[in-house]
Amino acid sequence: MTIARRAFGLLASAALLPGLARAQGGYPNRPVRMVVPYPPGGATDVIARMIGEKLTPQWGQPVVVENRAGAGATLGAEVVARAEADGYTLFETTSAHTISKSLYRHLSYDPIRDFTAITLTAIVPLVLVTTKRVPATDLPGFVAWAKAQGHGITFGSTGNGTAQHLTSELFKLKAGITSEHVPYRGDAPLNTDVLGGLVDASFSTLSAVLPYIKSGEMKAIALAHGRRMDAIPNVPTFAEAGLADFEAATWFGTFAPAGLSNELREKIARDISAIVAEPAFTQRLVEMGGDVTNYPPARFDQFIAAETARWAEAVRVSGATIN
Known part of the structure; x- marks a missing residue:
């Protein structure tokens, strides 16, 4: 290569540097907010x-x-939907985001069209837990006991239209039992009443009830997941316990407003995924009862589509709706 051609190449590379710097190092140049609903x-x-x-x-x-x-x-979702799609507003949310599309009759935003899915961090399956006074120790025994209760049984949840509520309604139909739904404002009051025997059972996120399962204060009947979890290895899945195709979970994922550039989408996804893949971080999620997924954007899109369809069917079957 001649000296002239080499010099021309260096000049051309230098001309590209400002654009590369903006693309790779310019974001972020101010604080980023992560909205949690x-x-x-x-x-x-x-x-x-x-x-x-x-x-x-x-x-x-x-x-x-x-x-x-x-x-x-x-x-929280509405705040993010109205924000600029510049990467400076992110949204960390759960399965409630995909449920809302079918559950709410009047939303000021579209949970799918108005958001950019970035990465799915982890799935936390729901587990069927009961108060200690319920005599059953496995799924067939629980169903038999529930059917023997002339007045039916009670299922607590963290609120109307939540994954926990909808899953209990689907289970009632599949198992052929009679039950009454008792909504609570969050995990803490629900757990208190399950522990106290004021409600018979609940479908709870594994992270919310894991300490009580390990201490023996709650009975774990079956896990609504495709495989057993390391946190509770002795608790079977519903398929193993005799009820096939019964899976339900909440999850933790990161979104941004619709219109985020593909470049920023990929960068943010890579950076978060690298953090989640760190052994200490992964272990913390496992200890919380999570199944670490770390999905990239394209796979997260597919997951969101499947979740939206799954919960739409659950809402339809249960008849749940919120104006």
Whole structure:
């Protein structure tokens, strides 16, 4: 190569550098907010803060968690749907996001069209737990006991239209039992009444009831997941217990407003996925009862489509609706 051609090549490369710098190093150049549609202290909030604490030094900018709780996670979602699609507003949410499309008659946003799916961090399956006073220890025994109760049994949940509520309604139909739904405002009061025997059973997120299962204060009957979980290896899946094709879970995933560039989408997904893949981070999620997925954007899109269809059917069957 001649000196002239080499010099021309260097000049051409130099001309490209500002664009490359903007693409690779320009974002973020100011604080990023991560909206969580739940109060502080819950699993979604904890995971968002874990991710934010790791992203802050990596990005050189604060990642600030903003809790916008209320209305079944729709208040926080509305904030994000109206934000600029510039990467400076992210959304850490759960299965409530895909349920809302079918559950709410009047939303000011579309849970699918108005968001960009970035990465799915983990799935936390639901587990059927009962109070200790229920004599059953396995799924056939639980169903037989429930059918023997002339007045039916009670299922608690974390609220009308939640994954926990809809799953209990689907189970009632599949198992052929009679039950009454008792909604609570979150995991804490629900767990208190299951422990106290004021409700018979619940479909709860594994992370919310794992300490009580391990201590023996609650009975775990079956796991609504495709495989057993390391956190409770002795608890069978519903398929293993005799009820095929019965899976339900909440999950933790990151979104942005619709219109986020593919470049930013891929960058944010890569950076979060690298954090989740760190052994200590993965172990923390496993300890919380999570099945670590770490899906990239395209696979997360497929997952969202499947979840939306799954919960639409659950809402239809249950008849649940919120105006």
